[in-house]
Amino acid sequence: MIVNHKFFRLCPGISVGPFIFGSSIENYFELELQKMKLDLLGVDGFDSATYHIPDLGDKLDIITLDGLIYHIITDKYLYYRKKNLIGRMFTDTKSILGRKTYDKRIYEECTDEYIYYFNEEGIDLWVKKGIVVSATCYASS
Numbered sequence: 487m488i489v490n491h492k493f494f495r496l497c498p499g500i501s502v503g504p505f506i507f508g509s510s511i512e513n514y515f516e517l518e519l520q521k522m523k524l525d526l527l528g529v530d531g532f533d534s535a536t537y538h539i540p541d542l543g544d545k546l547d548i549i550t551l552d553g554l555i556y557h558i559i560t561d562k563y564l565y566y567r568k569k570n571l572i573g574r575m576f577t578d579t580k581s582i583l584g585r586k587t588y589d590k591r592i593y594e595e596c597t598d599e600y601i602y603y604f605n606e607e608g609i610d611l612w613v614k615k616g617i618v619v620s621a622t623c624y625a626s627s
Contacts, residue, residue: 493539493546494563496571498583499608499626502546502558507608507625511537511550561620571621576602576613583607 493503501507505514517539534556537548549557564571571579580588580602589603599614608626611618 491563491565494560494565494570496564496566496609496623498566498604499606499624502560502564502623505548505555505558507555507558507623509555510553511535511548511555512553514548556624558623559620560623564621564623571611572618574618576611576616576618579611579618583609 495503499507504517534552535550537550538546545560545562547559548555549559560572562572567582569582571582574582583604585604585607589605591601591603592599599612599619602611602613604611606626608624610622610624612620612622
């Protein structure tokens, strides 16, 4: 499978590829999105769903809340400044993002996995043994 990088370009806090945070998922149905499952993100009164693009496999999950793009999760590709942040050393990724401050928490189920929160950029990086293994992207605060 050839990777189409346009789907994985990060514009921090605004979008991943063509997917703009806060926009209606219906705007992207021409991409033949498949609804994977209904979720309930722990928020009463909101409908949530997870979508993906079949041609990309399971490389990109689009999470919606009441039909609007809320989060995008990827564990294979996330390009910023022409560099893939996934699979890279965290120290390199931090430099690419240009940030020195972030919040860090240990992932409860696993002591060697950490979550680094870059709230101003709208990205959480999941890091295991110093390597970025996945990212959750969202509208910046």
